[in-house]
Amino acid sequence: MLRLFVKTLKTGVVTERFRKPKQSELEQLGIEVKRHIDKYFSGSLAIREVDAGSCNGCELEIHALNNPFYDVERFGIHFVASPRHADVLLVTGPVSRHMQTALLRTYEATPNPKWVIAAGDCAACGGEFGVSYASCGAVANVIPVDVVIPGCPPSPEMLIKGLLGMMR
Amino acid sequence: MSHRESNWRAEFLAELKKQHIQVEVSALATMPLWQIPAKHWRSAAELAQGLSARWVSGWAEQHSGQYELNTLFAVRGDFLLLRTSVPESNTELPSQATVYPAANRSERHAQDMFGIHFLDHPDNRPWLRHKAWKKHQYPLRKDFPLSGDPEPVTAPDMDYQFVKGRGAGVYEIPVGPVHAGIIEPGHFRFQAVGETVLNLEERLGYVHKGIEKTAEGRTPEQLARLAGRISGDSTVAHSWAACRAMEQAAGIAISPHAAFIRGILNERERIANHMGDIGAICNDVGFAFAQMQFTRLRELWLRSNRQFFAHRLLMDCIVPGGVSCSLTDEARATMRQELKALRKELDEILPALDLNSSLEDRLLTAGWLSEKTAAAFSAVGYVGRASGQDLDARRDAPCLPYERLNFEVIVESQGDVASRLWVRVREIFASIKLLRQMLEQLPAGVIQTPWQTPAADSEGIGIIEGWRGEIVTFVRFDDNNQIARFYPRDPSVVNWPLLEKIVLNNSVPDFPVCNKSLNGSYSGHDL
Ligand code: SF4
Numbered sequence: 001m002l003r004l005f006v007k008t009l010k011t012g013v014v015t016e017r018f019r020k021p022k023q024s025e026l027e028q029l030g031i032e033v034k035r036h037i038d039k040y041f042s043g044s045l046a047i048r049e050v051d052a053g054s055c056n057g058c059e060l061e062i063h064a065l066n067n068p069f070y071d072v073e074r075f076g077i078h079f080v081a082s083p084r085h086a087d088v089l090l091v092t093g094p095v096s097r098h099m100q101t102a103l104l105r106t107y108e109a110t111p112n113p114k115w116v117i118a119a120g121d122c123a124a125c126g127g128e129f130g131v132s133y134a135s136c137g138a139v140a141n142v143i144p145v146d147v148v149i150p151g152c153p154p155s156p157e158m159l160i161k162g163l164l165g166m167m168r
Numbered sequence: 169m170s171h172r173e174s175n176w177r178a179e180f181l182a183e184l185k186k187q188h189i190q191v192e193v194s195a196l197a198t199m200p201l202w203q204i205p206a207k208h209w210r211s212a213a214e215l216a217q218g219l220s221a222r223w224v225s226g227w228a229e230q231h232s233g234q235y236e237l238n239t240l241f242a243v244r245g246d247f248l249l250l251r252t253s254v255p256e257s258n259t260e261l262p263s264q265a266t267v268y269p270a271a272n273r274s275e276r277h278a279q280d281m282f283g284i285h286f287l288d289h290p291d292n293r294p295w296l297r298h299k300a301w302k303k304h305q306y307p308l309r310k311d312f313p314l315s316g317d318p319e320p321v322t323a324p325d326m327d328y329q330f331v332k333g334r335g336a337g338v339y340e341i342p343v344g345p346v347h348a349g350i351i352e353p354g355h356f357r358f359q360a361v362g363e364t365v366l367n368l369e370e371r372l373g374y375v376h377k378g379i380e381k382t383a384e385g386r387t388p389e390q391l392a393r394l395a396g397r398i399s400g401d402s403t404v405a406h407s408w409a410a411c412r413a414m415e416q417a418a419g420i421a422i423s424p425h426a427a428f429i430r431g432i433l434n435e436r437e438r439i440a441n442h443m444g445d446i447g448a449i450c451n452d453v454g455f456a457f458a459q460m461q462f463t464r465l466r467e468l469w470l471r472s473n474r475q476f477f478a479h480r481l482l483m484d485c486i487v488p489g490g491v492s493c494s495l496t497d498e499a500r501a502t503m504r505q506e507l508k509a510l511r512k513e514l515d516e517i518l519p520a521l522d523l524n525s526s527l528e529d530r531l532l533t534a535g536w537l538s539e540k541t542a543a544a545f546s547a548v549g550y551v552g553r554a555s556g557q558d559l560d561a562r563r564d565a566p567c568l569p570y571e572r573l574n575f576e577v578i579v580e581s582q583g584d585v586a587s588r589l590w591v592r593v594r595e596i597f598a599s600i601k602l603l604r605q606m607l608e609q610l611p612a613g614v615i616q617t618p619w620q621t622p623a624a625d626s627e628g629i630g631i632i633e634g635w636r637g638e639i640v641t642f643v644r645f646d647d648n649n650q651i652a653r654f655y656p657r658d659p660s661v662v663n664w665p666l667l668e669k670i671v672l673n674n675s676v677p678d679f680p681v682c683n684k685s686l687n688g689s690y691s692g693h694d695l
Binding site for chain 1: 298299300301307312314315316317318321322323324325346348349350352353373374375376377381382393394397398399400401403457461463464467470480481483516517519520523689690691694
């Protein structure tokens with residue numbers, strides 16, 4: 001137990017705000033996200049992540065949003081387990097045909113008002129996989145999309161920027 | 169290498185002859201390739217099993233007016249490719265799945281994609297086919313267009329016959345395809361009594377996006393990009409395996425410099441994933457300290473990836489003929505410092521994991537996989553190695569740089585979640601040592617060897633030990649430098665069925681940690 005506390009104390013707070021209070025672009029972005037989120041959602045934005053056929057690369061970077069460097073929860077952004085609790089669907093991947101109905105149902109289960117972010121090149125345009133017998137391509141081919149975050153995969157900074165784009 | 173291992177192929181050949189099975193002997197690069205008549209397909213598998221050969225991979229191909237079936241066997245580093253063919257007019261042949269359970273889903277894959285009919289297959293339900301294409305359509309046949317003829321909205325597959333459980337107090341829990349966390353989609357069907365799992369059935373194929381079909385007609389560069397997106401966490405390993413197969417087909421030797429850079433990329437990918445998963449496994453049993461520390465270390469690691477190689481996950485660094493990037497002397501010095509710092513951090517964090525009794529309580533004995541089951545199902549990677557399977561393609565199918573490096577293959581026999589976790593911890597240390605050696609010995613040379621158009625019909629097999637385990641990739645070219653067939657066998661293909669075994673008699677709430685300790689790739693499996 002002691003080791004645990006020692007390491008925790010020694011590690012300190014690595015969350016970016018404290019490391020580079022002025023210059024950090026991430027922090028400025030975050031503050032802006034927070035301001036927009038506050039206006040529409042009273043300080044809380046619930047996101048349901050849906051992998052509709054991704055290679056899992058996008059998920060790795062979305063996961064990173066919760067690491068101590070980005071810690072998006074402090075901006076009121078949190079990931080929820082059910083679409084029924086969500087304001088935003090964050091969709092990755094080309095939509096595989098086998099996931100098409102599941103994505104449609106998830107979209108329907110999300111209460112209004114709702115926003116859809118297509119994250120990653122696959123979600124944006126089909127990426128390497130395109131449209132085929134097995135893939136519907138871009139998310140917009142299946143459900144309406146409000147914001148597109150490009151990148152393969154988008155970096156955590158890009159993802160935060162994308163959230164900002166949605167709020168404008 | 170024991171006498172037995174080096175001679176198993178000779179014994180196998182003798183046994184085949186004894187059974188009057190006609191064998192046409194040839195070779196694929198350095199690997200023996202034996203062609204046998206289709207009617208002996210199962211008997212040959214029985215003989216291979218009698219010699220304790222491991223079923224490594226199986227795939228089909230429509231080639232020169234017939235369907236070819238391939239099974240790759242190995243005893244340690246001695247691989248053997250067995251091939252047969254059936255005419256397009258009659259696609260029947262005996263199944264090997266009754267002999268090798270690992271062949272089960274692989275044959276169902278060939279059944280759904282090519283319309284191969286395996287006689288006496290123990291389970292001929294569809295596997296990859298849900299509702300995106302119809303029952304008698306086979307997407308990997310040459311006359312099936314890439315676009316297919318899908319409905320505007322593909323219906324969910326409600327016809328799949330799941331195993332049913334009956335009896336007092338037995339209830340069923342369906343989970344997915346969309347899961348509660350930020351993870352890939354797939355369906356799990358549990359039968360439970362109280363909290364105890366009686367049976368688990370996986371239903372995968374949800375992220376099938378036609379990778380094998382879209383690969384056809386691609387140039388080598390385009391295939392490398394696609395291979396780097398089979399499973400985003402294994403982008404290095406998959407693109408390496410694909411490039412190695414293509415280079416073998418084209419008869420290209422990459423420079424030792426490029427090979428070392430590939431090795432550095434591969435070990436960096438291994439460390440990144442191991443760190444992420446160790447944190448996540450601990451988090452699944454509520455030990456947030458480890459999750460925070462390891463996600464912190466992983467983030468630092470990914471930032472260095474971007475600094476050294478311009479991509480956090482190292483995508484597109486491996487290209488046909490070599491690599492797209494190199495390391496300056498300065499970068500090498502920085503990386504050496506980074507390795508030292510990582511070691512120091514791990515030395516501080518790991519004792520806190522090791523001595524934590526609540527962690528021990530949850531991870532020890534959970535999700536147990538016996539050596540016998542691991543061997544029967546051809547388990548690979550850390551899943552196999554934690555259950556006594558002494559397999560590592562870096563040692564068993566070595567290529568540069570590994571054949572010039574010293575390292576230890578980590579093998580344990582405990583077989584539980586704890587063991588899979590600690591195997592991965594020890595593999596991080598082994599990878600740090602490998603990275604040090606590679607930085608030390610990095611030979612000078614070009615990063616990319618010019619491409620040569622391979623002869624029509626040439627084929628290649630790339631075997632690479634990625635972080636998840638052994639990847640086996642088959643490639644064939646047509647007469648125009650384009651891909652005619654691409655089949656990457658992700659380690660998940662053989663490891664996924666083991667999840668159904670390890671959760672038995674565990675409690676339902678332990679499923680996430682069991683699943684995470686195995687960590688199959690859905691995308692790598694579904695293709
Ligand atoms: S955008 Fe790139 S990382 Fe994301 S799912 Fe597509 S291929 Fe994978």
